[in-house]
Amino acid sequence: MPQETPATVKIVRFHQTGAADVLQIDEMPLPEPGPGEVRLRVKAIGLNRAEVMFRMGRYLAQPVLPSKLGYEASGTVEAVGEGVDPAWLGKTASTVPAFPADRYGVYGEVAIVPAHALAEYPAKLSYEEGTSIWMQYLTAYGALIHYGKLSKGDFMVITAASSSVGIAAIEIAKAEGAISIATTRTAAKKAELLALGADHVIVTDEEDLAARVLEITGGKGARLVFDPVAGKGIEALAKATAHRGTIFEYGALAAEPTPYPLFAALSKGLSIQGYTLFEVVSDPEVFAASKRYTFDHIEAGDFKPKVDKTFPLSEIVEAHKYMESNAQIGKIVVTV
Known part of the structure; x- marks a missing residue:
């Protein structure tokens, strides 16, 4: 006999903004998908910095409390709403961050998401790997391929390079024949970034970023800079950028005001482009x-998602604290 679907499920929510401890696992009625939606039976969840910022009330969208959260999950489609192709039923898929953070969330045993935000992934990937691809590769693709037209021989600076998006950018650079210059604050991650394919690694706590980039590029600077940090560091990045180069700012990890590097922009004709995956x-x-x-x-085989560490759903608070420690190289995954 077919196994009955439980009437309740565990869903991660927060009832107030703040530190990781505000996350709690609530027992809730099994949700049904509405028109254009599906219900995914979740097997793995990929964590992202955006979710930390959302939980703290510092994101582009503000949570409506009590709030769910999360953009990326992998699993099996177990129910479809009105207007959704029933061929999705039973398929293994993962969610793409193609929905508002304040309307949907995937942390839990099931997730309701728009059908257009589902994508099948290569069958050779595990659930943990399958939830570790779309945010990072699509974010990097948009800036580097769609807008930046990255090509063979281009020099490119990748800051916060040990993040999943940073590693994706390193892999894209290699696939396109470009030369990647990865940055990391401490020497602890240097060897791993080189092993992951970075052509050069600058340890910013020990080296002058702009001077090293100019040295590596023979004085020309990098044509593209891919930066999720912003803040005062943009001034050094502007010095390191080539004439008519572009700095893509896709985050605000510095959590401080970002000055406009006027003189570097004027003298080089720089473009400083705000950009998001959306x-x-x-x-x-x-x-x-x-x-x-x-x-x-x-x-x-050009791209291989790197999973740094996994946590069970019961340890979602610990997983968020680990993300905030900045110790990871690659994706943090929660298994369900």
């Missing part, structure tokens, strides 16, 4: 191209 997922053609690019490079 520019990719909101354009159907670019979205489709980015998914195809990612899928094909994973299949070819």
Whole structure:
């Protein structure tokens, strides 16, 4: 006899903004998908910095309390809403961050998400790997391939390079024949970043970033800079950028005001471009191209999602605290 679906499920929510301890696991009625939605039976959840900021009330969208959270999960589609192709039922898929943070969330035993935010991934990947691809590769694709037109021989600076997005950018640079210059604050991650394919690694606590980039590039500077940190560091990045180069700012990890490097911008004709993944997922053609690019490079073995550490769902608070420690190299995954 078929096993009955439990009437209740465990869902992670927070009832107030703040530190990781505000996260709690609530027992809730099994949710049903509405029109255009599916219910995913979750097997693994990929954590992202955006979720830490959302939990703290410092994100682009503000939580409606009590709030769910989370963009990336992998699992099996077990129910579909009105207007959704029933062929999705029973398929293994993962969620793409193509929905508002304040309307949906995937931390839990099940997740209700829009059908357009589902994507099948290469069958060779585990659930843990399958939840560790879309945010990082699509974010990097949008800036480096779609906008930046990264090509063979280009020099590119990647800050916060040990993050999952940073590692994705290193892999994209290698696939395109570009030269990646990864940065990390301490020497502890240098060897691992080189092993992951970075052509050069600058330890910013020990080295002058701009001077080292100019040395590596023969005085020309980097054509592209891919930066989620912002803050005062943008001034050094501007010095390190080539004439008519572009700095992509896709985050605000510094949590401080970001000065505009006026004189460097004027003298070099720099472009400083604010950018988020949502520019990719909101354009159907670019979205489709980015998914195809990612899928094909994973299949070819050019891209391999790196899972740093896994936690069970019962340790979601510890998983968030670990993310905030900045100790990881790659993706933090929660298993369900």
